[in-house]
Amino acid sequence: MTTAAYDLVLTGGTLLDPAQGIHNERRDVAFKDGKVAAVADHIPPAQSARSLDVSGKLITPGLVDLHGHFYHGASGTAVHADQICLSSGTTTGVDAGSSGFLNYAAMRDYVFPAHRTRLLAFLHIGAVGLAANRVLGGALHDMRIIDVAQTVKAIKDNPGFIFGVKVRMHYDAVARWNAHEAMAKAREAATEAGVKLMVHVSGTPIPLPDVLEHLGPGDIATHAFNGNPEGILDNAGKIRPQVRDAVARGVIMDVAHAGVHCDVAVANAAMAQGIIPDTISTDVHIAPPGRTVYLMNDLVSKFHAMGMSLSDAIAASTTRPAQVLGLQDSIGSLTAGMAGDAAVWEQRQGRFVWHDMAGHNVEGALRLDTYATIKAGAIAWQEGRLTRMGEC
Ligand SMILES: [Zn+2]
Incomplete structure (x- = not known):
């Protein structure tokens, strides 16, 4: 049995959570019992059974x-x-x-x-x-x-x-x-x-x-x-x-x-x-x-x-x-008490091209690449490499 206050904490990341009015601000996010437990400037990793250093990465709601x-x-x-x-x-x-x-x-x-x-x-x-x-x-x-x-x-x-x-x-x-x-x-x-x-x-x-x-x-x-x-x-x-x-x-x-x-x-x-x-x-x-x-x-x-x-x-x-969906009180934000669902992104810089079937291309300099996906307060997906574009 764990005595830690939290099950998982993401440390060092930048949070973008429009529902809370938090736009690219430095925040740690902690999870407990499948839910978001705390969002704060600094949450000591020692308070959590597991921590994930996401320095330099972007955190958003899942x-x-x-x-x-x-x-x-x-x-x-x-x-x-x-x-x-x-x-x-x-x-x-x-x-x-x-x-x-x-x-x-x-x-x-x-x-x-x-x-x-x-x-x-x-x-x-x-x-x-x-x-x-x-x-x-x-x-x-x-x-x-x-x-x-x-x-x-x-x-x-x-x-x-x-x-x-x-x-x-x-x-x-x-x-x-x-x-x-x-x-x-x-x-x-x-x-x-x-x-x-x-x-x-x-x-x-x-x-x-x-x-x-x-x-x-x-x-x-x-x-x-x-x-x-x-x-x-x-x-x-x-x-x-x-x-x-x-x-x-x-x-x-x-x-x-x-x-x-x-x-x-x-x-x-x-x-x-x-x-x-x-x-x-x-x-x-x-x-x-x-x-x-x-x-x-x-x-x-x-x-x-x-x-x-x-x-x-x-x-x-x-x-x-x-x-x-009428679920804005439980998903779509990392407000404390809501579902512990988050995405952690590498913000890839480069020249990216997205197309459509009508023959138009869109060029951009930023691509979000999944670093980790947190579901119900646990790491559900983590891979340190670029996913292939368009994979389905
Ligand atoms: Zn369809």
Whole structure:
């Protein structure tokens, strides 16, 4: 039995925690019983069972990925959460609709509990989620796949695990003549269950305003900065008025970069017109050959290179997604008493290039490279070398 006051202390680091208003200040961070126990100028290592010298490194809250695919082994394109998340400083991953009401139970009972990463879910409005994605693209062509009542029941039966409804408004997933109905049913399910609605808005077969009109405060337009037709810009490159209205009423503009769902030219044009990503997320999945799916550390670095301050990029990947989930009192910050989830970064200086599938490159001089990931007050990942960019 240990008599130490703390289980782990990070010493000598620089803390960036937007929720606490701490921006690059010298702090030690101590953990006890899975939670943050203290944040102070100096915490003697002797008070802790274990200490990690992180001098010269940046400490942030563990990142929260609001859109990924983590139903590993059960959905053809889902990744192994611990390999992907913990290696990229991510301690919470939200599965965006890999399962529906017919097949979520194994996610809850077998797949998610096999991981150290905190994993939460949005339930797809289609009964089997994305299990058939590679052959049916989201499987909303036949409306018999949607059962609002059973979806609502599954959500209500699983508080703390299911946080919302997902619907895929993509021409491969839903036919033009079904899309309005699918959208309306997803809205109905989210409203009845009292949860958030997340809509894939890239490649929608119906006009984007017809989709956005269903979204209210805290609902999520995911892949918001895509370069497909029916995007957020009009033909003159201006933000469409219905998009401004949606942002004004609190609709969350989520990145969900993936390989093909974030066009640098669209994101730059939006940011220049004051539409800043609310949340930076990956849409991490097993992509077809030739596509790069960046992980959270690269996306934070990329959006920083595109003009967001590092504080804003970290807020968009910690406290903002935590707020969307209603979990801002437990994750997304290293305030004492909150979950002991942190990321420790090497701030690599150099010339880095991030691309998109539209052919645009972003160049930057700073890349966050994971030095260690702390989950529930313990070191969950530590490797003293650069991870390969784009590894997924
Ligand atoms: Zn996705």
